[in-house]
Amino acid sequence: MKDHYQSTRPGLHEQLLPGLGLLLRGYRGVGLFFMLTALGFLLVLLWRHALVWSSLRSLGAGVLLLGLSPGEFSAVFTTDMLEFWVASLFLVMGVVALPPISASVLRRKMEEASTKSTGSSGIMAAGLRSFRKRGIGIAASVVVFFLYAAAFTAPLISPWNPYQQQDFLVTALRAPLTSIDALVLQEKKGITIPLRQGERLEDRLTNILIEDLQFLRSRGETHRVVFVDSYSIQDDTVIYNQGPREKTLHRHELATPDTPLQSVRSSLFLLGTDQYGRDILSRVIYGSRISLSIGFLVVLISVTLGTVIGVSSGYFGGIVDNVLMRIVDVLIAFPALFLILIIIATFGNSIFLIVVTLSFTGWMGVARIVRGQVLSLKEQEFILAARSLGLSHPRIILRHLVPNTLTPVIVAATLRIGSIILTEAGLSFLGLGVQPPTPSWGNIINEGRDSLLNHWWISTFPGIAILMTVICFNLIGDGVRDALDPRMRD
Numbered sequence: 001m002k003d004h005y006q007s008t009r010p011g012l013h014e015q016l017l018p019g020l021g022l023l024l025r026g027y028r029g030v031g032l033f034f035m036l037t038a039l040g041f042l043l044v045l046l047w048r049h050a051l052v053w054s055s056l057r058s059l060g061a062g063v064l065l066l067g068l069s070p071g072e073f074s075a076v077f078t079t080d081m082l083e084f085w086v087a088s089l090f091l092v093m094g095v096v097a098l099p100p101i102s103a104s105v106l107r108r109k110m111e112e113a114s115t116k117s118t119g120s121s122g123i124m125a126a127g128l129r130s131f132r133k134r135g136i137g138i139a140a141s142v143v144v145f146f147l148y149a150a151a152f153t154a155p156l157i158s159p160w161n162p163y164q165q166q167d168f169l170v171t172a173l174r175a176p177l178t179s180i181d182a183l184v185l186q187e188k189k190g191i192t193i194p195l196r197q198g199e200r201l202e203d204r205l206t207n208i209l210i211e212d213l214q215f216l217r218s219r220g221e222t223h224r225v226v227f228v229d230s231y232s233i234q235d236d237t238v239i240y241n242q243g244p245r246e247k248t249l250h251r252h253e254l255a256t257p258d259t260p261l262q263s264v265r266s267s268l269f270l271l272g273t274d275q276y277g278r279d280i281l282s283r284v285i286y287g288s289r290i291s292l293s294i295g296f297l298v299v300l301i302s303v304t305l306g307t308v309i310g311v312s313s314g315y316f317g318g319i320v321d322n323v324l325m326r327i328v329d330v331l332i333a334f335p336a337l338f339l340i341l342i343i344i345a346t347f348g349n350s351i352f353l354i355v356v357t358l359s360f361t362g363w364m365g366v367a368r369i370v371r372g373q374v375l376s377l378k379e380q381e382f383i384l385a386a387r388s389l390g391l392s393h394p395r396i397i398l399r400h401l402v403p404n405t406l407t408p409v410i411v412a413a414t415l416r417i418g419s420i421i422l423t424e425a426g427l428s429f430l431g432l433g434v435q436p437p438t439p440s441w442g443n444i445i446n447e448g449r450d451s452l453l454n455h456w457w458i459s460t461f462p463g464i465a466i467l468m469t470v471i472c473f474n475l476i477g478d479g480v481r482d483a484l485d486p487r488m489r490d
Helices: 002-008 012-016 018-023 026-047 049-068 070-076 079-115 123-131 135-152 201-217 280-316 318-333 336-347 351-359 364-377 381-388 393-404 406-429 441-447 457-484
Strands: 178-188 223-228 230-234 237-242 245-250 264-269
Touching: 026 049, 026 079, 026 135, 049 070, 049 079, 049 201, 070 201, 079 135, 079 201, 123 457, 135 280, 135 457, 178 230, 223 237, 280 318, 280 351, 280 364, 280 393, 280 406, 280 441, 280 457, 318 364, 336 351, 336 406, 351 406, 364 393, 364 406, 381 393, 393 406, 406 441, 406 457, 441 457
Parallel strands: none
Antiparallel strands: 178 223, 178 264, 230 237, 237 245
């Protein structure tokens, strides 16, 4: 009766994401996903073609200027340039590389179908085939992929500069889906950086970098914009209201004085604005870069460190095992959050320090898992045979032990990323993580906590982003654990 109940009851993936789970199963679904993703990247490329072209042109000019005059390059180089360079290269590589990958996956599927082959029979290959049958894990992987894609392309897809405080008398604390009128002026936006007057190649390259930087920072909108609650045009005078203030400007100050109505545009704030008039959607997109990158880097460092220490402890044993395991016991017994707070309060709260602190306080569990695996493996026949053949310790460790301990390490890594993102968000919420105005999901929630009832959108949307990301990583971890366990495979 129990078996009949289990066979007729819909699974979780069939209840939540039936279409996506069925679509992405097998090589054909993966190939289709890559093709659709390439199409999406192409649409973004066409939408932001001016920004992408300016980014790539400035990248070429920057590389040449770095080779000709490193001093002049460092004088004009900013992190804004690097962000746009990475976003544009990621977008272009996605458009170029994903269609061939999709075609290769589909061709492999056709070859396997014609030869009636099931592919390689290794542990990882069998686990991958099993994972592709789990619709909820595949769906979570798709969501995580798009989150990382959004983090890489944040400068291109975010509608506004996340740091820009714009006429907050009008734009502050606007609800989601609010549309605000704005007057476009002839005046240029931001501070105009003077160009070089020389005719040398270095001067021309420097001018290209300066012009492109100003264009990129303004998201292609080089004219100053004034947000207004209302406006009226009377002869040569434009009268507009910003909150309780009534102001005027001359008609010739508009970007198109002959047709003044063309100088008026309506701007939509999809997720609303905060108390400084900054766009919440742009800040959430930029905040994903901090949370996702910290989660990935911390897990990469901690898993690597834990694997090295676990393998060393289990393989060599004796005094090495005793010393390393006592260190692990002490660090596990010490409250991790308390240690993190002490380190950050003592040495500051830079992103680098946060990554290092979280990495060196999260490797102990991986070390214990790997040590247990190595203690079991080193008594197996293939390890004894390798010792009998006179193989060196590094070769035995790298060629035989480490590959056979990757299964629990991968599961631990996928499950830990979610907890790291929560820890970073908690530190930022407490003011001990990433500092404003740099957006991260935690400090955006902190900025909206005092007005949560009246202006709920400030904290709600980054909270939803954290919730969705952590759930997806946990679902991926569960799927990987079931896929790599032979007892759980279909």
